[in-house]
Each structure stands twice: as structure tokens, then as C-alpha cells.
Amino acid sequence: DQQVKQNSPSLSVQEGRISILNCDYTNSMFDYFLWYKKYPAEGPTFLISISSIKDKNEDGRFTVFLNKSAKHLSLHIVPSQPGDSAVYFCAASFLNRDDKIIFGKGTRLHILP
Amino acid sequence: NAGVMQNPRHLVRRRGQEARLRCSPMKGHSHVYWYRQLPEEGLKFMVYLQKENIIDESGMPKERFSAEFPKEGPSILRIQQVVRGDSAAYFCASSKARTETQYFGPGTRLLVL
Numbered sequence: 001d002q003q004v005k006q007n008s009p010s011l012s013v014q015e016g017r018i019s020i021l022n023c024d025y026t027n028s029m030f031d032y033f034l035w036y037k038k039y040p041a042e043g044p045t046f047l048i049s050i051s052s053i054k055d056k057n058e059d060g061r062f063t064v065f066l067n068k069s070a071k072h073l074s075l076h077i078v079p080s081q082p083g084d085s086a087v088y089f090c091a092a093s094f095l096n097r098d099d100k101i102i103f104g105k106g107t108r109l110h111i112l113p
Numbered sequence: 114n115a116g117v118m119q120n121p122r123h124l125v126r127r128r129g130q131e132a133r134l135r136c137s138p139m140k141g142h143s144h145v146y147w148y149r150q151l152p153e154e155g156l157k158f159m160v161y162l163q164k165e166n167i168i169d170e171s172g173m174p175k176e177r178f179s180a181e182f183p184k185e186g187p188s189i190l191r192i193q194q195v196v197r198g199d200s201a202a203y204f205c206a207s208s209k210a211r212t213e214t215q216y217f218g219p220g221t222r223l224l225v226l
Contacts, residue, residue: 004155036217043117043204043217044156089155099146099169099211103155 006104023090030092117218138207
């Protein structure tokens with residue numbers, strides 16, 4: 001049973017525009033959410049996170065929005081750059097209960113020139 | 114400060130052989146996590162270890178798989194009598210403390226012939 005869902009396997013965005021990656025989750029007990037970026041043949045790299053007590057966290061070009069009532073989060077990248085082309089994994093955890101991170105299947109982002 | 118190191122990066126085994134995957138955490142990190150990524154899937158948690166202790170192995174198959182993190186040396190994920198379904202990328206992550214960000218290694222790609 002997929003607790004973290006990324007329904008778009010891929011997304012293409014023009015360079016300079018905004019990239020919006022979406023993620024839904026089913027377990028309302030998750031209290032911490034993360035986004036990881038992964039290039040081929042490399043491990044995932046931590047990008048940005050958000051606690052369930054917040055609804056927005058911003059770091060440079062990256063902003064994560066959390067809508068707890070809809071069990072939905074999104075990652076906004078603006079402006080999109082060629083180096084942003086990668087697979088993005090949405091992930092969630094129970095910070096105060098255990099340590100495992102539960103990942104979505106990922107969305108492959110292509111930044112078009 | 115070197116990141117998480119994993120070796121080998123690629124491992125080919127025949128059915129029935131043993132696979133040993135090694136992970137050296139980042140300097141100063143004493144928490145190690147193993148994840149498996151099957152093709153077209155997200156990463157799935159397998160096991161969480163601290164030095165000399167297995168804390169959570171709820172994601173690890175009950176048979177053929179074992180993990181250790183000795184006092185000295187890297188963490189080892191051992192798969193006995195490999196089968197074709199074990200073919201996957203195995204990622205190790207480490208963190209400084211239980212609730213801190215997990216940093217991933219480049220992964221070991223296991224291919225079972």
C-alpha cells in the first residue's frame with residue numbers, strides 16, 4: 001500500500017519557468033516531509049523539508065507547500081534551470097516515532113532549453 | 114569531509130551466491146539506514162542500525178538478509194543465496210542523530226544473473 005504517492009511519473013518544464021511537483025500521502029500521522037533529488041547512478045540528495053506544523057518552507061529557488069487537510073504537498077522550483085533535471089522523490093516520516101523514511105516513486109523532471 | 118561511501122558500486126552475482134554490500138557512514142555519524150530501490154519504484158526502508166545494534170529491521174525480508182554495523186568498520190548488508198528478485202539498487206544513508214537529516218551514499222547496484 002503506497003502511503004506516499006507521486007502520480008506524475010514525469011514532467012517537462014521550460015527553462016526559466018516554474019516547476020511544480022506534487023505529492024499526496026495517506027497517513028495523517030506523518031509529521032515530517034522531505035524532498036530528495038536524484039541524478040542517475042547517484043544516491044538521493046536531500047533538498048528541502050517541512051514539519052507538519054508549518055505550511056510553507058522556502059530555501060532559495062525551492063519552496064515546499066504543505067496542505068494537511070488535503071494531505072498534499074508540492075515542491076516549487078523557480079526559476080527552473082537545466083541542472084534541475086533529475087528524479088524528485090517526495091518522502092515522509094514519523095519524526096517522533098521511528099526513523100524510516102517512506103518514499104514516493106518519484107517524478108522525473110525534464111527542463112527544456 | 115567525505116560523504117557516505119558504498120562499495121562496490123556494481124555487483125554481479127549468480128543465483129545462489131552471496132552478496133555483501135558495504136557502507137561507510139559520514140564522519141561523525143553513528144546511525145545507518147539501508148534502503149532498496151527496485152526498478153521504477155521509490156526507495157523502500159530495510160533496516161536501521163546504530164553501532165553494534167539493530168534498531169529497526171521491519172523492512173528487511175526475514176530470510177536470507179542480514180545487516181550489521183560493528184564497532185569498527187563499515188556497515189554490511191548481506192544477502193545469502195541471492196535470487197533474481199534481489200536485483201536492485203541498495204542505498205545506505207547515515208545521520209548524526211536519530212532525528213537528523215539522512216545523507217545517502219551513491220548506492221550499490223546488484224544484478225543477479
